[in-house]
Amino acid sequence: MTEGTVRILVDADACPVKEEIYKVAFRHAVPVTVVSNSPIRVPAHALIDRVVVSDGFDAADDWIAERAAPGGVCITADILLADRCLKAGAAVIAPNGKPFTHSSIGSAIATRAIMADLRAGGDSIGTQIGGPPPFSKTDRSRFLSTLDEAVVRAKRGR
Numbered sequence: 001m002t003e004g005t006v007r008i009l010v011d012a013d014a015c016p017v018k019e020e021i022y023k024v025a026f027r028h029a030v031p032v033t034v035v036s037n038s039p040i041r042v043p044a045h046a047l048i049d050r051v052v053v054s055d056g057f058d059a060a061d062d063w064i065a066e067r068a069a070p071g072g073v074c075i076t077a078d079i080l081l082a083d084r085c086l087k088a089g090a091a092v093i094a095p096n097g098k099p100f101t102h103s104s105i106g107s108a109i110a111t112r113a114i115m116a117d118l119r120a121g122g123d124s125i126g127t128q129i130g131g132p133p134p135f136s137k138t139d140r141s142r143f144l145s146t147l148d149e150a151v152v153r154a155k156r157g158r
Contacts, residue, residue, distance in 0.1 A: 006154045008147075009064045009090075011076035012036040016135050017095045020144045021075060022048065028151045033067075035060045071157070073150045079105070091150045096135065097142030099150070 010021055012034045025032045025047050033049045034042050037060055042050045053059040061081040068074050070089035076082055082092045082100040092100040 005069070005071050006030050006151065007072050008032040008151070009067060009072060009074045009085075010034045011060055011064055011074070011078055011081060012040050013038070013060065014077070015075060015095055017075070017140060017143045018042075020140060021147065024144065024147045024151055027148075028155065030151055030155075035063050071154050073147065073154055075147070091154060093143065093146050093150060095143060096139040097144070097146040099146055 006028075008021060008025055008030055010018065010032060012018060013036045015021075018034065018040075021032055022043055022045075024030070026045070029047065031047045031049065033051055034040060035051045035053060037053060037055045039052055040050065042048045051063065053063050061076075061078060061084070064074060064076070065081060065084040065088065068085040068088035068090040072085075072090040074082070074085040074090045074092045075095065076085070076092065077094050077096075079100070082094070083105050085092045086100060086102055086105055094100065
C-alpha cells in the first residue's frame with residue numbers, strides 16, 4: 001500500500017467483525033484486504049481482496065505489517081502487530097472497537113506480557129487466569145463506529 005492510499009487491512013483468521021468491515025468499506029468505497037492463513041469466504045466484490053499466506057509463524061502479521069502505511073487502517077487483536085502497524089503510520093483498531101494509539105500501545109504490550117506470564121504459571125493458589133471477556137453486541141457496535149470514524153479521518157488525510 002502506498003502512503004496516503006486509504007485501505008483497510010484485516011488480520012482475518014479470528015476476526016469476529018468482518019461483516020462490519022465490509023459494510024463500512026462499501027459505504028465509503030474503500031478497498032479491503034482480508035489476510036489469513038487459510039481460505040476465508042469473502043464477498044465477491046471489486047473492493048474486497050483476499051490474500052492467503054503460508055501457515056508459517058506470523059506470516060499474516062508480516063504481510064500486513066509490510067503493507068501498513070499512513071492513510072491505512074489495520075484491524076487486529078494482535079498487540080504486537082498493532083505496534084508494528086502504528087510504527088508504519090497506519091491507524092489500528094481492535095475488533096472490540098478500541099483503537100490502538102502511540103500513547104496506549106506500550107501499556108498494552110506490557111499487560112500482554114504480564115498476562116502471558118500469569119497464564120503460563122497460574123498463581124500461587126492454583127487458579128487459572130483467563131483470556132479476554134466474551135465478545136459482545138456493544139463491542140460490535142463500538143467497532144462499527146470507530147472504524148467509520150477512522151476511515152473518514154484517513155480519507156481527509158489526518
